[in-house]
Amino acid sequence: MSAGWFRRRFLPGEPLPAPRPPGPRASPVPYRRPRFLRGSSSSPGAADASRRPDSRPVRSPARGRTLPWNAGYAEIINAEKSEFNEDQAACGKLCIRRCEFGAEEEWLTLCPEEVSSYPAAPWWVRGQLGKSGHYWALFDGHGGPAAAILAANTLHSCLRRQLEAVVEGLVATQPPMHLNGRCICPSDPQFVEEKGIRAEDLVIGALESAFQECDEVIGRELEASGQVGGCTALVAVSLQGKLYVANAGDSRAILVRRNEIRPLSFEFTPETERQRIQQLAFVYPELLAGEFTRLEFPRRLKGDDLGQKVLFRDHHMSGWSYKRVEKSDLKYPLIHGQGRQARLLGTLAVSRGLGDHQLRVLDTNIQLKPFLLSVPQVTVLDVGQLELQEDDVVVMATDGLWDVLSNEQVAWLVRSFLPGNQEDPHRFLKLAQMLIHSTQGKEDSPTEEGQVSYDDVSVFVIPLHSQGQESSGH
């Protein structure tokens, strides 16, 4: 881990520092709301200001970072969406130590130790034996980098607190019903067993609570510093032989092996969470302030559609049906557009994430936050059960990569590059750089006609079968 990250780190409660010395653009970057076409019949994409097809990205050289176990990380700043990179990242080592005889040891730390000094065993075995683990996180900001910077500096502390609070259950064979281990009822262990509660459920619970706690911290910090914005969060944690992937937003993690591509996360967008969002608007119609329609139609309806029977979907439907168009159906749709252009309340492209406490629909008092969830979905990969090969990796990246490369294309790049470079100690770093390179429309890119990403792109390549003899990247 490079010192660059530590420089950007500050404590929760401390006001967010202005990231640059005073100057013409030193004041916090105001939130630029996507153009919201109220009252007009917009075509898909009209409400989308997150892409700027008219401007080619401003690129900075991909920066390699020294990471534990040679994991490769490279990032590119582009699109001039704000003065500072809206993608942020964090990673480090987790140490869980048992607190014995009342000694006040720190349970869990995120620290920049080099791993080359570690025993020559794969990290997941070391993690299993030593009760230590690792943490990788990507945050993709919107409305400026403030929320993403705060998240990169805060979430691991929240996770540490949450894990500390349940560490007694984590180190037991089975979590006890009572944290102090005292059985109130002799059959308590049986109830825990019948419910199928395992130590990994406590890690999942800790991740869920940590995201919520971090969201509250960001809300307080942004309000105190008069700043705005939000971010997605994708976190991978290796602990006790398992890899936990927690996702809130539209970043993605996949496992790439010789004969397998396995998604480790699921994107949360207005489209993928349509039924949840429509359901909330059904239960609390006042959240739409009479300005939006909850229903989904193939396109925004016009006056000419009045009285016609058109295709629609409501909150309880996964299929489609027809309804006769009424005047209220002509309002702007709660979710509008499809694919990458889908927007919640004409404003936001994601439905989960951190921050956005102040975000309102342009020129209205309609809040986005009630529709956003800060809770991640957590998947668990039992690394110990995998029969790992040397080139098995997890690729984590923000949407800038996945907009341009499919899972299959990323897997193809991984499989093309790694086997021929097994001696290169920096191969995972180089692979991460190559993945980013592939989003910049080069002729040798695997994308059709060299597609270009106009968004920030950040990538982690995490080797699952890291060799102890390798030196770290730089």
Added chain:
Amino acid sequence: MSAGWFRRRFLPGEPLPAPRPPGPRASPVPYRRPRFLRGSSSSPGAADASRRPDSRPVRSPARGRTLPWNAGYAEIINAEKSEFNEDQAACGKLCIRRCEFGAEEEWLTLCPEEVSSYPAAPWWVRGQLGKSGHYWALFDGHGGPAAAILAANTLHSCLRRQLEAVVEGLVATQPPMHLNGRCICPSDPQFVEEKGIRAEDLVIGALESAFQECDEVIGRELEASGQVGGCTALVAVSLQGKLYVANAGDSRAILVRRNEIRPLSFEFTPETERQRIQQLAFVYPELLAGEFTRLEFPRRLKGDDLGQKVLFRDHHMSGWSYKRVEKSDLKYPLIHGQGRQARLLGTLAVSRGLGDHQLRVLDTNIQLKPFLLSVPQVTVLDVGQLELQEDDVVVMATDGLWDVLSNEQVAWLVRSFLPGNQEDPHRFLKLAQMLIHSTQGKEDSPTEEGQVSYDDVSVFVIPLHSQGQESSGH
């Protein structure tokens, strides 16, 4: 289809006839609420009155029915849960005819035609060519058979109405944005295509709407006739080369092929829908009237737990965490028990289904209905893509079967029986009977130590590659 079903059928709006002549038990069977142990610390299963381990089932001979395409159906009345069988079934042919030149043809009918007169082609091909299809449905009642009987006599009519309403979209290559085919906007077809809306989405929408409509009919009918109760509903519809399986409740359908077992439905119980149910109680705490706690604990808490830190889950958590027990946590849990013993509000073992409009928690005014969904989950099997073998079947059954036999055990029975009986025209009927026989604790049963089902059991065996030359069952 046997005449027996038609005898039990009556029109929506018509009052539910008393099914037997007046006598000591002729008045509607009162809803027997499971014993609800208020204020006590019950062990799992204490609130469960749906099983009667003290009484062996009263069995009626398995009855074979003449079904389209030789599908086997057999049922068994047992457990004396009410005077009449709480399991009900319906099946028949669906005909969709295009209405041309204003002729008032019926679009879709459910009729008892024999299939032996049909061309010698698999049903899914006939369905595809002739725009006709088939319908199978199982309903498992609780609190008496009234809702299940109503559903068996009503749901297909609701489905017919819903399909009729969208038939123009069903027969088109792609559903038009406007039902009359008139484009308001030249790019309408493009919007429909971008949203990926296909004819099968209209069938899914029709099934979803039909379940809701049927639920409303049942609510009105039961109220008018002063009866109570509810039922689960599992429906399979073959139409245009696809098999749609719609499920609301804890019945199950699986596809069994030589090398594949594929679940075609998902059970909806208080456990599988925990987060949705807890979320509703979070949003509307008044639904619990201060009598229940929304939180899940490994067991019901007691006074001794006060102040301790215990394992818990709330609506936003898929993992577990610890909380310090407060007085309000000692209330009866919204969802209590695990597995087959899990109960919603101490009363109901399913979280989706039809009816139950009047159902309240014993001795309170707390309604169950707000927590129940009548909307099914619909899965689609593209039969035309399967490369069918002669012994490929769909097995649909109520929970009485699945409580005792696993998917693998049912598949084993299917694969043991069918290949050796290919010449038997009644083999699917016999297979259905054999499956039910296997739930009655016989020594030759594949279940461990001959497990016994004390519940009603109903089974459909639907051959996917039915041979035209076969005669129908009897």
